Every structure is written in C-alpha cells, then in structure tokens.
Amino acid sequence: MAVHGGGGKSGGSKVPGGKGAGPKGGAGKSLVRATLSIHQPPTGFSTTPGALISPLEFQFNPSQLSLTRSAQWKTTPTAAVRSAAVPEFLGPEPRSLNVEIFLDGTDKPGSNRVLKDVELLFSCCEVTSASIAAKQPSTPWVVFRWGSFSTVSFTAYVSSVDATYTLFSTTGVPMRATCQVHLQEIPSKTAGQNPTSGALTAQRVHRVVAGDSLQSLAWREYGDATAWRAIAEANGIDDPTVLPPGVELLLPAAEEAGR
Known part of the structure; x- marks a missing residue:
C-alpha cells in the first residue's frame, strides 16, 4: 500500500542557491511538515511512548509512504491426503512503514546539522540508558506523523536506517544525506483506525x-x-x-x- 503526498524534494530543492533551495523548496511554511518524534520506551506494561527525547522535523515532505500489512498462516503437509492441507490462520502481522528522509544543510555550509540528524536516526537502533536503568532494555519508540488531525500517525520502533551521504563540504563535512528508514508498528491495546480522523492509530502529536x-x-x-x-x-x-x-x-x- 502506497500513500502518496506532495511537498517532496522535487524541482530545485536540491540545488544550492537555486530558487527552490532551503526550507522554502521543501515542506514550506504553507504545508504541514512530517515529523518523527523519538521517545523513551515505556515502562511496565504501558503501550504509550515515554518522555520525548527529540523531535525530527522533515525539511522536505516525503513524496510517498510505503505501508505493508501481512497475515501469518501455517500449512502442515499431510502424507495421507492427496490434496494440500487446509492452512491454519495464526494472526495478523504488525504493519511496517518505509519512509525516505532527505537532509540538506547547504543553506548553512559551516553547520554539521546533517551529520547530527543522521546520528539521531542511528540512535533509534540503540538501547536507551533510561530503559537499562529501568531494567527493561529497549531502543526508543518513535511516532511518525504527517498531516493535521492525525491524517497519518504511526507508533513504532526503528528496525533499520540506511543513510547515504551525497554531498560534502570542502572540509569533508556531510552537507546532504538520503536516509531510508524502516518502521515496524508497535500495536497498542487500543490500536485501530480512528473513524473520525482517518488516523492509522488513535494517538496524536501536538506542537x-x-x-x-x-x-x-x-x-x-x-x-x-x-x-x-x-x-x-x-x-x-x-x-x-x-x-x-x-x-x-x-x-x-x-x-x-x-x-
């Protein structure tokens, strides 16, 4: 399932100093920006993300989102039966979401913002100190959200991050990067679509x-x-x-x- 959206990195958004360069060529002030909120994992049996570690606001909204949902079945071959055995339904699999995040720091040549944002994404695959102290080791939980009234909201953990640096400064500092981020849904006890908002989950993020x-x-x-x-x-x-x-x-x- 692919969810398409506007405001991606099309046009001149990748050209330093061009008409589309900088934030105005990305999500823009007139568009709702996608965000990835990184949280501490919850403690106990809670299914609500813990304290906010850091928000990551997209400079450029993704051109599309790739959502995957599958169900698990089990088939047991039976030698005494000529036709195939009837498969047994085991249950639905959590949804997964693939999103591309484009980072551009050419508007501030002396900044290491791109490097910091990539490291922030990588940290989503590392166990947090707070979860170790609580004796419940876990990587951060994240909430991906795009659109007002929770048009798209997805509570998950980051299963993988693939970062490709595409531009460097004269001193070797990364100025652009494209990150492929794979999110695996963490179903909550109240998981399901919000019928009034069309959300993927009933949780929302408010600025x-x-x-x-x-x-x-x-x-x-x-x-x-x-x-x-x-x-x-x-x-x-x-x-x-x-x-x-x-x-x-x-x-x-x-x-x-x-x-």
Whole structure:
C-alpha cells in the first residue's frame, strides 16, 4: 500500500542557491511538515511512548509512504491426503512503514546539522540508558506523523536506517544525506483506525503554542480537563505549569487517557 503526498524534494530543492533551495523548496511554511518524534520506551506494561527525547522535523515532505500489512498462516503437509492441507490462520502481522528522509544543510555550509540528524536516526537502533536503568532494555519508540488531525500517525520502533551521504563540504563535512528508514508498528491495546480522523492509530502529536496548557489540551482532545494527568504521564512532565511553545506532546488515545 502506497500513500502518496506532495511537498517532496522535487524541482530545485536540491540545488544550492537555486530558487527552490532551503526550507522554502521543501515542506514550506504553507504545508504541514512530517515529523518523527523519538521517545523513551515505556515502562511496565504501558503501550504509550515515554518522555520525548527529540523531535525530527522533515525539511522536505516525503513524496510517498510505503505501508505493508501481512497475515501469518501455517500449512502442515499431510502424507495421507492427496490434496494440500487446509492452512491454519495464526494472526495478523504488525504493519511496517518505509519512509525516505532527505537532509540538506547547504543553506548553512559551516553547520554539521546533517551529520547530527543522521546520528539521531542511528540512535533509534540503540538501547536507551533510561530503559537499562529501568531494567527493561529497549531502543526508543518513535511516532511518525504527517498531516493535521492525525491524517497519518504511526507508533513504532526503528528496525533499520540506511543513510547515504551525497554531498560534502570542502572540509569533508556531510552537507546532504538520503536516509531510508524502516518502521515496524508497535500495536497498542487500543490500536485501530480512528473513524473520525482517518488516523492509522488513535494517538496524536501536538506542537505546543503560546497559551496552551495541559488542562486546555485535555479538554480540547477528550472533553475532560482532568485528563491532563494522562498527557503529563505520557510525556514525562513533572511540572505541568511549564509548557514551552514549540515542544511536541504525545496525546494518548482517548481510551488510555480515560483510565
């Protein structure tokens, strides 16, 4: 299944100094940018990602997303039967998502932004210190999101990252890279499509703006201001009065927030 979208790295977005160079040639201010939020893995039996480690906002929206879903069956050959045995259904497999991330640092020649973003993606395949301390070793959980009202939202772990550097500065610093990222879905207890938003999962990511509070977000999202505690717990927030603009918050599914 392929989900196609606009705002990719077409046109002159790869040409340094061209009309399409820089952020204006990518996702653009008028388009909703895809994001990959990297979180600590949860503790206990929770299926909600832990505290936010770092967000990665795409400079260029992907031109397409490749989604895969499969089911597992088992066939047992039987020598005494002429025709093939009836296969046994074992269950559905989690969905997988392949996405290409294009990184471009030519607008800031002296910056090592591309290298840092690639290392951030690679870190998604490494066990976090917090999970080791909690005696539940795990790589980070990630939430891929693209589109308002959770048009595409996908909670997963990163199974592989393949980075190709395509341009270097005169000092050997990578200035461009193309990363193929493979995400494997982590189904939640409330997994399923949100019938009102068309989301792949019922969880959403919200970018904090001036005037936001946990109580107002809880009221807007769940119709219950007291559900702010679920948002705080999902994002590892100790002080609910400190909510800096620009921070991305994971909003749990309504069923989890209501527990």
